[in-house]
Amino acid sequence: MTLSRRQLLTAAAGVSVSGWLGRLAAADAKPRRSVVLLWMAGGPATIDLFDLKPGHDNGGPFRPVDTTAPGLRIGEHLPNLAYHGHRLAVLRGMSTREGDHGRGTYLMRTGVVPSAAGIQYPTVGSLLSKELGDPAGELPNFVSIAPQRFFSQEAYSPGFLGPQHAPLIVGDGQFGPNVPDIDAVLRVADLARPRTVAEDAAATRLDLLRGVHDDFAATHPGGVTRAHAAAYDRAVRLMRSAGGKVFDLTEEKANVRDAYGRNLFGQGCLLARRLVERGVPFVEVTLGGWDTHSNNFDQVRALCGTLDRAWAQLMTELTERGLIDRTTVVFAGEFGRTPKINQQRGRDHFSTAWSTVVAGGGVKGGQAVGRTSADGVTVTDRPVSAADFLATLCRIVGVDPEKPNMSNVGRPIPIADRGANPVTEVVA
């Protein structure tokens, strides 16, 4: 017996082969939960940002300032963010035990320590966008802006969730304060048809490609062929639809662009707002340069200038546009930095006691949860592990952290480790 071509095609097609090159999916009217992860590559000195120790030798020269939330004080170099204090919840008890950039990055972004090999754990953006996103949407569900993947490529991988949950990356490998032509860097690579190919020729090519694809899929049904079809389908839709335009920051007014800061991180945050506005469920924007082993305070002051402006403006615009209640903004890096100031006026890697921040939608703001000792060296109240942190994010956006996904080793693995203890105090 042989299967009919139709039967095999149906089996092979899965979600979208019938739609590829065809009509676009109807616009999804339902407002979606979104997360914007502000990823601080290199390990931010959170002791100088969110858990200051004035009066102690470890505290350094920076002073805390009041925020709009009574009792919540943050670093003096985040003056604009202080206006959003009532929306911020600071987790001061982060304690994660991995002090290497690669391992810490992997741990904070997957919720598990890297093991010699084996299980390919998905990155947080893949985990949450899978739950929150629309598999047939016009835009990708997970966008990573200017990631610095060299610490750990695997920490950016969809792992066992498969390539359909991989991040769409823009500005790959770009970093530093002087990135030329940010507008071009933040566009989707290779989105435009090559100049050598005319529009009608491109359409003909896709027609012919569909023919050979269908022939192959008919006789070679299965997951691999299906994933290939789905990726081409979404790529073509992104090329054809207005969706690609969302990456064109020149559509924004100059004063809006200025308000975010004319640098890669600032413009990345603006892009994040544009993506969230169109329902993209997970966007991450990276700010690197936090590896301040020497001259920590001058470097942190400079980084804060970039961070404060962009983050505060993002909060402001999300509020003005009525998006803040469905958008959670997260601040995290791979670890914090040593309370003790070293001989180069620097701070070294430190994962025992540090801070992260959650803000906006789903967050009970205006508070700090957890406490560190007067010298900042140990967590004295409410310690939070990487798995706890991941489970907390799940709770904030309304996802069950124990929901299992089928892994590459043939057994189900929950989003966050079963022992994880979400910080429910910050969940609205």
Next chain:
Amino acid sequence: MSIRAWALAALMIAAPARAADPATDLAAVIDKHLAADWAARGVVPAAPADDAEFCRRVYLDVIGRTPRVAETLDFLDDKAPDKRTKLVDRLLGTAPHAAHFAAVTRAAWLPQSVAGANFAGFGFQLETWLRKQYRDNVPADRTVRALLEVPYQVQVTGQVGNTFRFVQPVGNDPDHRTIVGFYQANEAKAENAAAAVSRLFVGVKLECAQCHDHPFAPYTKEQFWEFAAFFADLNRVPTADAPPGPQGTRNRIQLPNSSQVVVARFFDGTSPEWNEVTSPRQELAAWLTSRQNPYFARNLANRMWAHFFGVGITDPVDEPGDANPPSHPELLDALGKAFAAGGFDNRLLVRAITRTKAYQLSSRMSHPTQADARRFARMSVRGLTPAQLFDSLVSATGYRESAQQRANTFAGFVQPGNPRSLFLNRFTSTDRPTEAGTTILQALMLMNGQFLDAQTAPDTAELLGAVADIPGWDTKRRVETLFLAALARRPTADELERFSSHVERGDRRKGLGDVFWVLLNSPEFLFNH
């Protein structure tokens, strides 16, 4: 019967026996087991692969790229009945074979060196050594022994709380310098090295048991640390005051956050006969690679099987246990025994597997019972590794890649202007081959990227330019050559008609560019099947 006639008859009987090839025998054993399984389950295997399908598959599996036009034609035109066997034998002797197997082995042995820049350098070192091992066809037991027995010492630099452990070879053997990267990439920690060695060479993933008793298999935390104790010399830091002690202290390790000390023990429960001369790692190597140790031979043979079929007989290859039984236990056993009996000759397995009917089945599904990849009733469709993809693009397009570009692709750092670096970065993935797919960015790069654009535009393309401009060819011959280049087969009558008429409708050169673009974006090109 005259003596002469008798002698002739004896010679005729003896001759085939003398020529008997263990690879052919093993291939017959494999086919017998699979055929019995198919019969028992009512599975109808796919049709045999034709020469073109076989040729492309075997090039990808053995040397890591698709065949060039001339190579495909040579094979298709060859009338020798044993040309498939000969092709494999020839490919095994080439440098790209050693390079491909070394790259695949490196990715399996040191996955951390593929995905992150931290360890990329150590991965390249190990790969260099592995390439030599495969080139010289060093038996697998000797390779693994060399890895386990390499003499090293550990230096610790930095201050307390922020130290770096540096593994250095003892002596001046240049091989040792490249091998120690394995231990460095495992962070010079006994527990990491033990977990990797157990997973890679025993086929048992023990690392869960590092922190707690293994949840899915009968391995305890204590068993894990007993295994780790064979690598206790990594954790111990010899100093001037305390040189490495006698055997009595070298074979034991302290559990973390505990005062418990355990002595090295194999996890079948046996112990070496400790002496003052042999180090724990030497004892482990001897036990592991012994022909009587069924784990080692079976696991390595299974990994080789998975390389050629995309799915292991035990799959995942390193998660044995009640929850993950082998699909064909007797076959796995037979493979392991034949591998050990053959002196752990990797090429024996390659020759045997590629001679089987199973490997030579088509990937085209012709019956619903072929859907389960673990019955091996049709060849599975597998994703290409990033290097396989780029090497195949080079092979198909005729792109002249400089040696400098080829060598200079440091993981994690993209080099603008180096297409290999751009491709490897965009396509790096840790997916299993039978689950690999494509991402949106990968699809965009293949459709619109600079490299493919240049190679599908007749004015800039190497092979396409020649095919478009060669005088005297008709359209069909040009289209056929593009099929041979991209898909290593001739087009069907229908395809030839469809694509030729497209080319003849407009500008011939541009039309041929369209054809080549379509073929290079097709799943038939992008997957091994």
